[in-house]
Every structure is written in structure tokens, then in C-alpha cells.
Amino acid sequence: MSIATVFEIVLAAVVLILGIWTIAVRETYSATVGFIAYGLLVALIWVRLDAVDVALTEAAISGGLGGVLLLGAAARLQDAELTATEAPSKVTRVSAALLSSLTAAALASAVLFLPDSPPTLAPTVAGHAWATSLANPVTNVLMAFRAMDTMLEKVVLLLAIIGVWSLAPDDAWGGRPGLRHQADPNDILVFLARLLPPVGIVAGIYIFWTGANHPGGAFQGGAILASMWLLTVMAGLTDTPPVSRRWLRFVLIAGPGLFLIVGLGGLWFGAAFLAYPPALAKPLILGIEVAMILTIAATLGLLLTGAPERSEGQ
Amino acid sequence: MNAVTVFGIFAAVAVGLGLYGLITNPEPLRKIIGFNLLGSGVFLLFGVVGRRGAAAGIGNDPVPQALVITGVVVAFSATALAIALLMRLHQKGGPTTLGNGSPPSARSDPLGS
């Protein structure tokens, strides 16, 4: 049993204890903080599983942006905690524990009895890398071999934004999401919001651009860009745009729209929907990814600021 | 018992934990956290299957990785929509529980919506 295996077993044990604490702790705020720490440690597990792209996505989107979302909600709901006092009955708890244990046991036995010669698509992906001349196999799968999934995922993001915006009250319809943050010019948060975004924007664009040949990609880069924008909003340096602005809506549909146009181009001029001619594959994919990163950054940021709460004039 | 199997068993336990938290915690925010825990366990199962399928010089089968990346983004947007619903419920002034409490009444809401 090598040192690496011991480290991985210890890591799994620590994350397990953290998960149990997150479920069992009494205050909601502590559970939120525990979940953020859990998300970051699970990103470490993903690195040990040799899936660095997924580790980046988990840390940035699930741990980082998801954590901010839950923290904001926990802070705003702190006074409402007193009204939620109905603990579930003993019968519910016992049957829920039974159901959870059965599910966990079934999945664990499935893991233990996986076939010895595992089926894999890695040789197929490696064999078809000539079609796109990109070196990162995950980007190949995301943008070329299963591009339909990625395009539909962008549409799902769009549907989520429409769902969130539809929750606006009547007098704030089409207005600005979230409350206005005040900024004292000598504040430390304002200092951070002036210093960090240039670095963060470069880091986000770098992670997006290097995703062609190394771990990275549009989702991870877009999450970093979204968080830089949110930092300036939280420090009060900028205000959220009114959701009725046409340019904002254009940015939101640019990603899936360009994807769809390229796909239809493949249908009319090429072999099939979303087929790229091998000579043009790399510029087409990078072009789609540029539109994608803008849409992803705008969508993730707007999902975090929530439903419109102020009317346009404010 | 190598490390990948340990991670697989941890992923199964995470699914069970998330399911338990989703069912038993009365507050909606804790249910959302449980749902996210459940989701991360399922994604780790994909990762374990992908790790066992390492071949052709790639450390982890890229197809499950792409599916998980898609899944993480979709789970985040579902969480964001759920939190927006929760915030709206909180604004309307009702109790933020899912119990069989008082139905939404027609009394005037001080927030004016």
C-alpha cells in the first residue's frame, strides 16, 4: 500500500466526516460553510482521479459560485430560521435512514462488482483526435463528439435564467437584480475589487484559451469571469444591469445561438448537424467557445444576483 | 482495495447521506444542500467508472468527464433557480418551510408585492 493510497484513503475519510457534519449540524449557516469546504475537498478527489478538467469545474462552479449562492441565501434567511421548527417524526427519520442505507449499499456493491476489464471509450476518443486537432480529449468530447449535449446545456442555462427572471414582482419587472451595494471609497472590499479583477480576467481567459490543449475550457474560464464581475457588484463599484436591456439579452443568447448556426451550417453545407470540416474544425470550435464563455459568464453571474428586485429607474 | 474503490465507496455513501439530508431536514435550504451532496456523489461515481476506463494514454475516460462537467453546470443552475424561488417565498412573508402550514393568505404584504 503506497503513500499515495494512504493519502487518498485519509482524504476520503476527511471528506466523509465533513459530509456527515454538513448534514447533521444544527445551524444552517454552519451547514453552508461545511458544504463549501466539502466542495473544495471533492475537487482534490477529482484531481486524484486524474480528471483535472472536472476538478476545475467542481471547484469553480459547484464549490465557489454555488457556495456564494448558498451563503447569500443563508444570510438572508437567518431570521426566518426561527419559524422552521417542525422536526420530522421518528418514523420518517428511520425510514429515510433505511432508504439511504439501501441506496448507498446498492451503489457500493455496484462499485465493488464492476467488471474486471472495464469498458472504455478512451481509445475511440484518442483515435478520432485528428478530426479536431485539439490535444485536450475532454474538450474534443465536449465540443465535437458530443457537441449536441453542450449546446442543449447552454439552452438549459438560458431556461434557468428565464425561470429566475420570471420570479420578479410586478413593480420590478425588467428591473435590476439584487439590492444596491454601497461603496465607501476607502473600503477594503473596494480595494480588492479594484485589484483582483484585472488578474482574474487574465486568469479566466487563459484557462479558457489553454483548454484546447491542456485541462481547462470555457466553463471554468466563464465561472472565473463571472466571479470577477460579481466581486465588483458586491463592492458597489458597478450596478447590475436591468434585465430588459437588449444588449444583455443578446449576450445571453450569443453562445447557444452561434452553436446552433454552426450546427445548421454543418447540416446544409456538410455531412450532418454540428459536423465540422476537419480543416476548419479548430477555428470553428474556438469561435463557438468565445461566444460560449461570454454567455456562460453572463448567465452564471446573473443566476447569482437573482430575480429583479428594483425597478429600472432606481 | 485500491484508492479508486475507496473513492467509489465514498461516492455511494455521499449519495446515501445526501438522500437522507434531502428527506429529513425540514428547512428548504438544507434540502438544497442535501440535493447538492447527492449530486456530487453521483458525479464521483461517474469519475470512478471513468478512472477505471483509463486507456490510450488518457488518465480518465473523457466521455464520463464531459458528462460530469455538463452535470455540474446543470446542477448549479437548478440550485440557483431553487434559491431564487426560496428568496421569493421569503419575500412574500410566508414561513420558509415545506410543511402543511398556513396556505398563502390574501393579507397585504408589507413589501408591496
Place this chain on the structure above:
Amino acid sequence: MSLVRDIMTIAAVSAGALFFLAGTVGLLRFPDTLTRLHALTKADNLGLGLVVLGLLLQAGNLRDGLKLIGIWLLALLAGATVSQLIARTARQGEAAK
């Protein structure tokens, strides 16, 4: 030569881990928020700095080394800002009581 480098890496990373341990013990044992923040900054600055120093010896080229130093500087920036914000909130909480 590489043996000397490996020994120095192990020494630096172990010293960094020691500072992380000290910071965690301080977090658990100190009585209030401000003293706990004081303990955490030791882990952040010195601990991470020593770990990065140890890893710098193993970095293959200049670009990886610069990335490591950049990570340390960003962690310093974030830690310093968040410590100030938490300390201010803690003081406001005490003043309100």
C-alpha cells in the same frame, strides 16, 4: 544534485505543514474571533509560502515557478482582505452588544 533538491523540498514542505498545524491549533484553541484570525494568517502566509518554496525547487521551468508564486500572492491577497472584513464585522458585533 537532485537528492539535495528533494531533501530541501521535503524540509520546506514539512515546515509549511507545521505552520498549518499551528494555525489550526490556534483556530481551535483561541478564545475569540480576532485572536483566531491572527492564528490563521500564520497558516496562510508562512505555511503556504514554505510549501510553495519547497515546490519551486521541483518546478520544471520558469513559467511553472511564476505560476506557483502567483498562487501564493493571490492567496495572500484574499486572506488579508477577508481577515480585515471578518475582524471589522466581529468588532461591530461586539460594539452592538
